[in-house]
Amino acid sequence: MSSPFKTLTVIAFHKQFIADHHPQRIITDSTPSSSTMQKRPKTTSSRLQFFVRMMWECDSLVIRASREDTVETLLIQISFKIKVPDVYLRLIYKGKQLQIEQNLGECGIENDANLQLVGRLKSIACPVVWKGTQRVVSVILRLCRNEVVCDAEGLIDNHFKKYMDNPEYFGVFMFMKIPALLVNLLMSPWVSNKTIADSSIKQFVQKSLEMKCKTLQGLYIEVVLEFCELLRGVGCTSDNLLYVYCRDSFATLLGHVGVIFRNSKRRVLLQGVSYCVREIADGLLKYLDLSMSCVTSGEISCSDVRGFVNFSTPLRKGISEQHGESEDCGIYYAEHPWLAGVVDQLRIVFDQLLSKMDECLQVMENCLGNKEQGEGDRDAIHSGRSHYLYILKELYHISKLSSGAEEMFWGVLLRRKNMLSYLIVRYAERTDDHRWVLENMSVTDFESRRHLALMLFPALNDEVLGYDMLIGRSQVLGESFEYISSAKPESLEGGLFMEFKNEEATGPGVLREWFVLVCQEIFNPKNALYLACPNDQRRFFPNAASKVHPLHLKYFSFSGRMIALALKSKVHVGVVFDRVFFKQLAGNYITLEDIRDADPIMYHSCKQILEMNADYIDTDVLGLTFSVEVEELGCRRVIELCPGGESIVVDSKNREMYVDLLIQNRFVTSISKQVSHFAKGFADIISDKRLEFFQYLDLEDLDWMLHGSENAISVEDWKAHTKYNGYKEIDRQISWFWEIVGRMSVEQKKVLLFFWTSVKYLPVEGFRGLASRLCICKSNEPENHLPTSHTCFYELCFPPYSSITIMQDRLGIITQEHMSCSFGTP
Structure with a gap:
């Protein structure tokens, strides 16, 4: 390893095996969306286009950059394209090596100029890493030639175990293009090679997931993304288990690392994450199409839902971080070169999914409203739609990233308010975060908001004694x-x-x-x-x-x-x-409007002060200062509303402040404890x-x-939610009972209901909102006995009275308010 160019001969040696993954002879600087291409300004005097030729490859890169861009920024851009860490790269122009801190204008680079890219080893302080990696490359190349290598899988696996924790290893691994070699091995015609490659890729990815060091995980996440791109390049799709494993692991690593943009030199290829989002969104659209079937069994795989959230979350957070702002602070545009096309592509995904969700909620509403469906059928119909809330929550976050998206999102939910509320009541779970719906409460109803609020209480703990x-x-x-x-x-x-x-x-x-x-x-x-x-x-x-x-x-x-x-x-x-x-x-x-009911006198006085003619109030005719006199325990004292308030006169310029301080003192400060x-x-x-x-x-x-309902008790609603035990609805005692109840006063009905159920105030939904239906039971007592109740079970018991007069007399006794709490039993 005496020569710093020694590894370049290795690259040339296995170039034929990676050529299939880099078929283009000219590599452009990006592949933006059509909308982004339309927005891109034409080349001006401040923009440059030049060619970068790699000494160890025949390909050339076409680079577009600004004269103000530094050489370091340029090297980072190039490293993403050739999959070689930028720390091993140098640029040569007119025979001179360019310094990384220089900008392109200072280097004198002209439009359409030619630059040379060379590779130099950063260090040979760890020659054992280079030798070990060369050995593994040799093993893979021999397998590709169908040579027999004893325990090749074990050799590769032991190599990963031995070197992956070494910070030097990442650069060597990428420099020698081992990911491309392993994918080539996977595509070889021999089954044994496919098995070895499949196992080796999984072993590498698994070790990346298990690493304790986030810094190293931040490096190897780029390798896992490289495996995803290479596997896609050879035709692997979401049906391929190895590809899905790599893609899911990439999402997991994104979650571990925390952000996409970690610093100026080491970045995860944002376009790669964006591609995963688009790919999974396509599968998600198919899932939503299936969920709209009114005969769905609910067994549709939800992996696309989880995958979409897993990739979309770090993508939108990465976009926000690149702008140096919180993701909820505003609207972002793809002006940065690394964001070119990404925001546009995410907006396309957002539009497609939101439109599909609108359609899904419409179909769901039609199914629920279909009177030919029974209650049980409706339960089965919607069992496949339990993930709608997760999708909507992620679309809410994505809507923050482009102009007009939020308005579209809330417009759809407002139009589908009934179905959103249904989903919340039916599928919202205690462990989920539902705070996103707080931003626009108009898209939910009382029942759904109550459900979300009550879920904040801890569940009943069966392990704790009552x-x-x-x-x-x-x-x-x-x-x-x-x-x-x-x-x-x-x-x-x-x-x-x-x-x-x-x-x-x-x-x-x-x-x-x-x-x-x-x-x-x-x-x-x-x-x-x-x-x-x-x-x-x-x-x-x-x-x-x-x-x-x-x-x-x-x-x-x-x-x-x-x-x-x-x-x-x-x-x-x-x-x-x-x-x-x-x-x-x-x-x-x-605020002032909040105190209208609590203190109407103070409310009207403050309104008058604010509405008075400015000249009139400036004459100090009111004699007001920033102080107030209060009485406590029979003693009166003056409280200053602000420092020195007793000497500050209220005028037209400070009257709004005076009113505000007066309100805060009366309704905040004085009762804060x-x-x-x-x-x-x-x-x-x-x-x-x-x-x-x-x-x-x-x-x-x-x-x-x-408080519950403010409405008068409806006897018809009461009757509709009552069942019978021992009696039949057509029995004369039941007819008498409802006739008598119908003639009762409002207070008598409330007392009867309380006697029957211990419910003094009905829910706002009426009897439908009670925990169970009410029941009238036949007792075996003689008719001189009064009715009794089992309030725990909402049961009212009375014997078969022989006349309506006797029944009315007995019911009249128990509907006296001072008697109503004396008959209930558990």
């Missing part, structure tokens, strides 16, 4: 506070079990009743924890004067836990939050997802989840 409580009705708030506040958060993951003192009933029905009773006490204005809005007595926000209670902050933590547990248990407790409270829990800023402790208690139940929970919803969504 938390038992025994509580007296007369002390329901205080005793519940002691139980829930003292519990460790993890002890509440296994569910709650409680019973009231001196009562036999237990189970979910009693638990629902307990939630309602406790929350009504928490938000009772008499307890001074929360204030009701003057304009809407159902709405509450923290009371700044709650400090009159020495344990008030602990009670706010307790109330946060209670609300979270009620939401997790899907119990409607009959209270709702005011907007100023909801927005703070979601991490949003409070209360909100913080509520949020902490809520987070105890939902872990670190508290902010995300409230961001998934709008205020009306949370209203429906906490």
